[in-house]
Amino acid sequence: MPDVTTVELFTDPPGVHLHPQEAAVVARAVGKRVREFTTVRLCARSALAELGVTPGPILPGPEGAPIWPDGIVGSMTHCDGYRAAAVARTAQVASVGIDAEPHAPLPAGVEKLVALPEERRILDRLTASHPDVAWDRLLFSAKESTYKTWFPLTGRWLDFGDCVITPDPEEGSLRCELKVPGPVVGGRRIDTFTGRWRTAVRGGTRYVATSFVVPAAGR
Known part of the structure; x- marks a missing residue:
């Protein structure tokens, strides 16, 4: 992702401390939640350091989205491994x-909640041509990435x-x-997001990752 600094970890390092x-x-929270919360903030602090930013606490806002330092946008994610x-x-x-997300098919019934009819047709074609990808899970992940991109621009x-x-x-x-009016960036309405996806295996963990980036006005 041009202009975006990303840090990934595949384990939860010991001895990482949170701000109070x-x-x-x-x-x-249970131990698993604490480890996820802690390690993903380690990733965020490392990424911010690459930009020359020393962050304070990275706290969730009222809707759960992280609150970033002034002049910074960002996103965090975690799944098993x-x-x-x-x-x-x-x-x-x-x-x-x-x-x-884990690279495995969605639980029974979830695809019906996530996919529109036109998306189901796309998934059927992709499953026939590229059966090694869990396309329903990728769709779910992409919609999560879409929301994380959308919310900071709209608050909705x-x-x-x-x-x-x-x-x-x-x-x-x-x-x-977008099937609803998109966010306005620099006076221009954005009705389409573009992004990337990949699947990978690391340490026996299979995962699918998705991302979207909206450039700043004039870029």
Whole structure:
């Protein structure tokens, strides 16, 4: 992702400390949640350091989205065996969204909640031509990435049915067409997000990752 700094980790390193305000957020959480919360913030701090930014606590806002330092946009994600954060300066990027999921089919019935009829037809074609990819899970991940990209620009909810995702199996690219009025960036309405996807295996963990980036105005 041009202009975006990303840091990934595949384990939870020992001895990582949270800021007191962050620790308070997960004070009553189970161990797995604390480890995810801690490691993904380690990723975020490492990515911010690459930009020359020394962050304070990275706390969730009222809707759960992380609150970034002034002049920074970013996104975080985690699933079993994978944690990542992506950050960028607002001079280059208006918003970024990333998501990772286990690379396995969705549980029974979930695809019906996520996929629009036109997306089901796309998934059927892709499953026939590229059966090694769990396209329903990729679709779910892409819609999560879409929301993470959308929310910082709008402050509003976006339903699964409010966008259509089209993956390109050859280029590893994604296209998201919004079915509702898109955010306005620099006076221009954005009705389409473009992004990337990939599948990978690391340490026995299979995952699918998706991302979208909205450039800053004038870029």
